[in-house]
Amino acid sequence: MSDLTSYSHLKQMLRQVTILKELSRIDEYNYIARLLDFYWAQAASDSYYALIVMEFVEGRTLKNFIEDANNKTLELSSEMVNKIIFNLLSAVNFIHQANVLHRDIKPDNIIINDNLEITLVDFGLARTSPDPEAIKELAKETPISKKDKKAMGNMLNDQREERKSRRRDLSPHI
């Protein structure tokens, strides 16, 4: 993405880059598209060139996927839906654990691959939470039965092993 932009927009991009840099460092399971590089330069008094280089994620948007399911080009089973929702919640949980709020989660900003794995993109509106404890408390309050927790735990382990074995071999430069 290349852009001629204002100071306030540049500041917003810097916030995005800081968040992506930290998430890229700790993301073991490819829940986000990794940040590779960031460049900026002043062009005029309130005009800046800015360039964010991201890892390219294979797949397509969830929006496109849902459109195909709606017009029956793609057959969607309930197992597939379960897996997609589970993977999406795992990705959101990952960024929340890192105290990041995406604030623009929608099918357009979600990439899904052939294994139904989810990657979140577009952290343009993301913020860190002013109160990290609030997110943790909310998670604790969610009423989940022991049986469901165990089933979710097993599913999480399986998915993590699967994802880890396919981990994209890329290390962020910054």
Ligand SMILES: Nc1ncnc2c1ncn2[C@@H]1O[C@H](COP(=O)(O)OP(=O)(O)O)[C@@H](O)[C@H]1O
């Ligand atoms: N890292 C990526 N790898 C592959 N495709 C991407 C990646 N980031 C974004 N895209 C695609 O580009 C589209 C636009 O990018 P996005 O970051 O959402 O910008 P915006 O919504 O501000 O135009 C996304 O909906 C997605 O289809």
Ligand SMILES: [Mg+2]
């Ligand atoms: Mg977007």
